[in-house]
Amino acid sequence: MRHSTVSTSPDQESGALSTSSNTRSRHSMRRTGRLTLLVLAGALLVSCADAKSDTLQPKSELARDIHFLTKFSGWLAAIIGLLVGAAVVFLIFKFRERKHDDGSLPKQVHGHTKAEVGWTIAPAVLLAVLAVVSIPTIFDLVDQPEGAIEIRVEGQQWWWQYSYDLDGDGHYEIVTANDIVFPAGQDINLEITSNDVIHSFWVPELNGKKDAVPGRVHEWRIQADEPGEYWGVCTEYCGLSHADMRIRAVALSDGDWNAWVASQQVAATVPGQSFLPGSEEEDVREGYELFQLHCASCHIVNGVFEAAAENPVPLLAGVAPNLTHLMSRTSFAGAIFDLYNEDGSLNEADLTAWIRDAPSQKPLDPDNQQGMLSFVDSLNDEDVQDLVAYLSTLGDRTPTSS
Ligand code: HEC
Ligand SMILES: [Cu+2]
Known part of the structure; x- marks a missing residue:
């Protein structure tokens, strides 16, 4: 009370x-x-x-199949729900107690064989219809066509890594993060796994969800009708920053895709040492040196800092995003930040804040065993500026046809 x-x-x-x-x-x-x-x-x-992705707006064959099932089973359930509801209301009125009733019960149907057989068979038929309609689609969603481009998808707390073995030699020629880039209009085979806990990969407009489980590889497939950006998110609760583990699927036209593949395989180079004092080149060089000192223990930059993976780093998954072509992405840090502003300039504000103190931008594990460290105590504003200058030399912007 x-x-x-x-x-x-x-x-x-x-x-x-x-x-x-x-x-x-x-x-x-x-x-x-x-x-x-x-x-x-x-x-x-x-x-x-401001929904960035919508399950009811399929943008691929697979998503359309799922959408059809959703509508079909939804309408079926709605019709049955209405019929049952109407029957209940009808029966309540028909058999209600009337003023001059003699108090006896209406005729009981318990044990009425025809009725009981009827309401056993009807749901069985319904389920059979649903099965016939949905089972082929379920198999179709995981079907992996031969010869299709294959991308390994690795979930980690709290971002996605995408690796491409272009010639099938078991070695990944391209390793990137946040943006999963692929050509539009083609089937893309995914090998989905996880390096720490269970995650789930989901880009609603392209296909359904598939769990990413450590020690297992789940086959999955995506496709996009048109070039463009499609948004997704991890849909299996995976710890503190689960909600900040996003996905951007970037579908390119064939021309843009070929250019992307070629440019991704170009290794980075060490910035030169001859420059005018106070020049942009000097900042880049200083950023490079700071990177070697503070960042290369976790991050790989192909051709320059390649030892990160062999170093014992305090990361549960053992990996940090490969930064060789950072500038070719549209997003960073689990795709929660745009890498570029709307006017096309680099989003230095968020990038600076991230490098300075990542845990304040995206809640990482409290004892920092899983994410990027904070550098508030070890880097000053100028250092961070130099680091951004260096990072901005890593890779070229990808043309997105959207
Ligand atoms: C302890 C390992 C570690 C160190 C050291 C480290 N990082 Fe990171 N960094 C990470 C991890 C892990 C992520 C992914 C975090 C996330 O998205 O949740 C990350 C993400 C990033 C990203 C975003 C990349 C992307 O594509 O999402 C940038 C940029 C970055 N770090 C720059 C730096 C710089 C610059 C330094 C040095 C000042 C640095 N990092 C030091 C582990 C580290
Ligand atoms: Cu996750």
């Missing part, structure tokens, strides 16, 4: 009888219920307002 203090009107406050206070608490409970509903509905609407 304590919760009666929730109600505000003074005359209610004075009623101390248990019955009235019961009514009141029921009243306030109903009010809380209504409030909760309102908040939920509001949250739902707000979340729809």
